[in-house]
Amino acid sequence: MIRIENLTKHYKEVHALKGVSLHVPAGELFAYLGPNGAGKTTTIRILTGLTRLSSGDAFLNGFHIEKNTLAAKKQFGLVPQSVNLDQELTVFENLDVHGRLFHMAARDRKRKISELLEYIDLKDRVDTQSKKLSGGMKRRIMIARALVHSPRILFLDEPTVGLDAGIRRRIWALIKKIQQTGTTIFLTTHYIEEAEFLADRVAFLDEGRIVATDTPQNLMDRLGEWAIDRVVDNEMQTAYFRTREEARDYGSRQNESYTLRRVNLEDAFLALTGKKVK
Numbered sequence: 001m002i003r004i005e006n007l008t009k010h011y012k013e014v015h016a017l018k019g020v021s022l023h024v025p026a027g028e029l030f031a032y033l034g035p036n037g038a039g040k041t042t043t044i045r046i047l048t049g050l051t052r053l054s055s056g057d058a059f060l061n062g063f064h065i066e067k068n069t070l071a072a073k074k075q076f077g078l079v080p081q082s083v084n085l086d087q088e089l090t091v092f093e094n095l096d097v098h099g100r101l102f103h104m105a106a107r108d109r110k111r112k113i114s115e116l117l118e119y120i121d122l123k124d125r126v127d128t129q130s131k132k133l134s135g136g137m138k139r140r141i142m143i144a145r146a147l148v149h150s151p152r153i154l155f156l157d158e159p160t161v162g163l164d165a166g167i168r169r170r171i172w173a174l175i176k177k178i179q180q181t182g183t184t185i186f187l188t189t190h191y192i193e194e195a196e197f198l199a200d201r202v203a204f205l206d207e208g209r210i211v212a213t214d215t216p217q218n219l220m221d222r223l224g225e226w227a228i229d230r231v232v233d234n235e236m237q238t239a240y241f242r243t244r245e246e247a248r249d250y251g252s253r254q255n256e257s258y259t260l261r262r263v264n265l266e267d268a269f270l271a272l273t274g275k276k277v278k
């Protein structure tokens with residue numbers, strides 16, 4: 001559904017993408033994970049026609065993004081990182097404008113908007129001015145807006161950035177629900193637990209290069225199941241183990257106090273790049 005081949009992007013002397021290739025099959029929820037500046041937004045901007053690529057190819061549902069732009073643009077909905085609803089317009093008007101851009105008939109727009117507001121549990125806000133909504137509601141409305149024209153692919157750029165933990169979980173539930181309708185979802189995040197919870201597969205992006213692509217479980221299994229953290233000479237050191245017993249045994253032989261915990265995706269990223277995601 002999404003195919004990227006050897007994609008590069010230069011902004012003058014900055015090499016934001018240095019040859020990214022990946023394939024996301026239909027229906028998959030794919031997370032693109034990396035620290036600030038890794039190139040996540042640049043990739044989404046290229047795929048959605050907001051920035052031109054420097055070299056390489058990219059296809060959405062078989063349509064080349066620069067040779068068959070119009071058809072490619074119909075394949076996706078985009079939820080950008082920052083809130084860009086028209087604050088003066090009502091919820092209905094914000095969604096309706098989007099439907100008009102895709103030349104949907106008035107009756108179809110009305111039906112689809114009502115269906116989507118029901119789906120995201122905000123039907124009672126249909127006539128509310130967008131500026132009166134909470135941050136979490138605005139995010140849900142932006143997701144609904146991206147779905148008005150029934151795209152096959154949904155791009156979510158940091159969909160829960162700045163939201164508190166409870167609201168973040170609500171958005172996660174909505175994203176899972178959308179995937180269950182068969183939509184392919186491409187999500188960027190620097191919240192490790194978001195990728196771990198949501199994604200079928202994850203790509204780790206570091207300085208414009210993909211360093212690993214796999215399921216969250218396989219990426220973590222490369223290290224083991226248990227980790228021991230301890231502070232040695234003011235530095236955190238982590239050791240990995242297959243079993244809890246091995247880890248406990250190791251811990252009991254150390255002079256310092258230690259913390260025993262399960263391996264997470266952050267460990268996998270750190271092991272591959274030497275960096276933390278956050």
Ligand SMILES: Nc1ncnc2c1ncn2[C@@H]1O[C@H](COP(=O)(O)OP(=O)(O)OP(=O)(O)O)[C@@H](O)[C@H]1O
Nearest residue numbers: 011014016034035036037038039040041042043190
């Ligand atoms: N318009 C631009 N002009 C020049 N450099 C840019 C531009 N947009 C991005 N960059 C640079 O390209 C690199 C990748 O940026 P990008 O925004 O894609 O990263 P990101 O992984 O999305 O980070 P974040 O999590 O902060 O959004 C960074 O070094 C950034 O400074």
